[in-house]
Amino acid sequence: MSPQSDDADLVRRTTRGELTAFEQLVDRHRPVVVRVAAGIVGSEEAEDVSQDAFLRAFHRLERFRGEAPFRSWLLRITHNAALDHLARRRPEPVDPETFDASPQSAVRAPAERLELRERIERLERKLRGLSAEHRAVLVLRDAEGLSYEEIAEITASPLGTVKGRLHRARREFIEMLRANTYDWELPQ
Amino acid sequence: MTEIPEPPPDAAESRAIELVRLVSLRPPAVDPRFTSEVVTRARVQRAFAGPARALGGLLAALGTAFGAAVRGARRPAP
Numbered sequence: 001m002s003p004q005s006d007d008a009d010l011v012r013r014t015t016r017g018e019l020t021a022f023e024q025l026v027d028r029h030r031p032v033v034v035r036v037a038a039g040i041v042g043s044e045e046a047e048d049v050s051q052d053a054f055l056r057a058f059h060r061l062e063r064f065r066g067e068a069p070f071r072s073w074l075l076r077i078t079h080n081a082a083l084d085h086l087a088r089r090r091p092e093p094v095d096p097e098t099f100d101a102s103p104q105s106a107v108r109a110p111a112e113r114l115e116l117r118e119r120i121e122r123l124e125r126k127l128r129g130l131s132a133e134h135r136a137v138l139v140l141r142d143a144e145g146l147s148y149e150e151i152a153e154i155t156a157s158p159l160g161t162v163k164g165r166l167h168r169a170r171r172e173f174i175e176m177l178r179a180n181t182y183d184w185e186l187p188q
Numbered sequence: 189m190t191e192i193p194e195p196p197p198d199a200a201e202s203r204a205i206e207l208v209r210l211v212s213l214r215p216p217a218v219d220p221r222f223t224s225e226v227v228t229r230a231r232v233q234r235a236f237a238g239p240a241r242a243l244g245g246l247l248a249a250l251g252t253a254f255g256a257a258v259r260g261a262r263r264p265a266p
Contacts, residue, residue: 019227026223035215043216050218051226058230059237123211142205143212163194170197174204 007070015061026054029071032144033078039139040082040132043124049085053078068153076154079136086132126176134169141166 007028013021033053038046057077064073127135133155140151151166152159197205219225 019231022230023223023227026226030218030222031215034218035212038216039212046216047218047222051222051229054226055229055233058226059233117214120211120214123207127208127211138208139212142208170201170204173208174200177204177207 008066011061011064011066011070014058022058025070029074030054032071033074036075036078036136036139036144037082039127039143040079040136041085042128045085049082050078052085053081056081069150072150072153075140075150076156079154082136083132122180126173126180129176130169130172133165134172137162137166138169138173142170 007025010021010025010028014025030050033050034046037049037053041049053074057074060077064070127138130138136155137151140146140154141148146154148159148162148166151157152162155162157165
């Protein structure tokens with residue numbers, strides 16, 4: 001059975017009242033939902049947004065027609081839940097100093113893992129400097145590797161808008177990264 | 189669904205993509221009870237949703253009936 005038909009079967013069973021089927025759906029899609037939520041709202045609030053997305057999906061399962069894959073449908077709900085969450089939250093001031101994080105702090109940490117963690121944290125802070133729409137397309141395309149068509153479905157945007165937004169998001173991110181040549185030039 | 193071919197990203201874009209992927213390598217830690225909490229909340233919300241809808245329907249019907257009664261009482265007798 002393909003993952004899609006498997007999902008469809010789990011959705012059918014959930015709408016018939018089988019919560020164990022819903023549990024399987026949550027387990028199966030939790031990693032991607034949490035990653036996408038984290039990409040848009042940040043790691044700290046990703047879990048709350050993901051729970052909200054799964055509950056919204058649960059109450060709308062009867063409206064799922066199976067025209068698009070369940071994952072796209074669920075990620076659309078996740079994307080909307082994340083944007084709603086950001087709209088309710090006060091705008092987070094972005095500290096300009098985080099764009100110029102000195103390599104000195106990393107040099108002081110001897111362990112390679114700590115170095116990598118600090119680097120990822122700096123990159124996360126830079127990503128937070130982008131608009132939510134730009135973060136969403138970057139995480140869906142560049143981190144998750146979804147097709148433009150699927151991203152258009154998830155963000156409810158025309159294909160051309162998705163491509164244009166992705167191009168602008170990447171350029172904006174590149175400019176931010178170039179402001180701190182340390183992360184930009186450091187080999188992985 | 190077929191992906192429309194696109195020109196390969198330039199060097200700067202490739203580097204940016206690489207760094208976005210690096211960030212996603214570290215997904216946030218999720219409480220091990222995540223799934224059970226979602227399912228419990230779903231169960232509770234579903235248990236309340238039916239009675240809440242019924243109560244809402246009842247209140248709406250009472251409101252309509254009350255409105256009709258008030259309008260009827262105000263109407264002058266022929």
